Amino acid sequence: MQQYSSVLLEKAVGEFAKLPGIGRKTALRLVLHMLRQPVSEAEAFADAVARLCREVKYCKVCHNISDNDVCEICSQPSRDASTVCVVETVRDVIAVENTSLYRGLYHVLGGVISPMEGIGPSDLHIDSLVERVKRGEVKEVIFALSPTMEGDTTNFYIYRKLDGTDVKMSVLSRGISVGDELEYADEATLGRSLVNRMPFTGRTY
């Protein structure tokens, strides 16, 4: 453990070093950078972090981070409320939004079922998804979870829960990533993309 010449410095570095992927050397670099800025900058930084954590809300409908009770996406009338994309985290909402190809709503589960990490269905926002579907507005549920064992398990669990409703269920297509070299694709992905080959209409997406 390094010892700095100042307790204040020690504390600030310690706080930064708690963040994921940030070690004590990087933490020190960041803190010394802040010290070179005007004090007002540091205060704006501190204030933004504290305010977010104190005042953050989660959308009652989709559990996305929001400034209000219902998030901007759920409250936009221009969006297609009949399609719900099921994602793991807020970051996935942002990733899908960045494609600009989706105009429906979301449902943020808050994770995936993972017995290894002690996360069961009741720890996730699955019940509220089932309720949303049973209320009848939703026509299609798109599963956009990670293509891992946990993601697949969660997909299947929700599939069983929604079985019996007349909602359409779909899952993101899996295959070779756009721009990838075929020779470096793993066998599982290459095999699946062969089995699930798509009709070719002369256009490549």
Add this chain to the structure above:
Amino acid sequence: MQQYSSVLLEKAVGEFAKLPGIGRKTALRLVLHMLRQPVSEAEAFADAVARLCREVKYCKVCHNISDNDVCEICSQPSRDASTVCVVETVRDVIAVENTSLYRGLYHVLGGVISPMEGIGPSDLHIDSLVERVKRGEVKEVIFALSPTMEGDTTNFYIYRKLDGTDVKMSVLSRGISVGDELEYADEATLGRSLVNRMPFTGRTY
């Protein structure tokens, strides 16, 4: 520019993304990590950063970061006040301290002379170093600046300023890094370490 579902989130991510080496994706990851912690954690983080930047002091003697007017190193009677190690930044003080091989004091210049970046001698704590030496307590000044053109220029500038005093001046030895492969050392380093070869006494450091 990404658009998040919350202005608070947007602001916090924006503040993190101002830090060096942290892009918007990493910033988002850090902010979402903070959101998963108790609010008290985020407040401790924000408080540590704001307090440091508001209350930080610099040692009157050596310009190191300090909680008091004179830093812990300068005020320790067990340290050898007759030797002063001249470094660029606070980080270099920590690096030298971590070797546990130095018991003297420091002098933090705050940078090196760099005409390219508009940093001249008057922007650095050079005058106060010269004063320290002229007060007569200092017997040896060790130059521990980066082995770059700017570092060498600064060394030489201070050398000229101290010329005429009877202080001993030395510079960190330069050569092959411990643990480095000879074949990957650059020519300048390898050449210098050949010219400046040391007597071999049967022990390797």
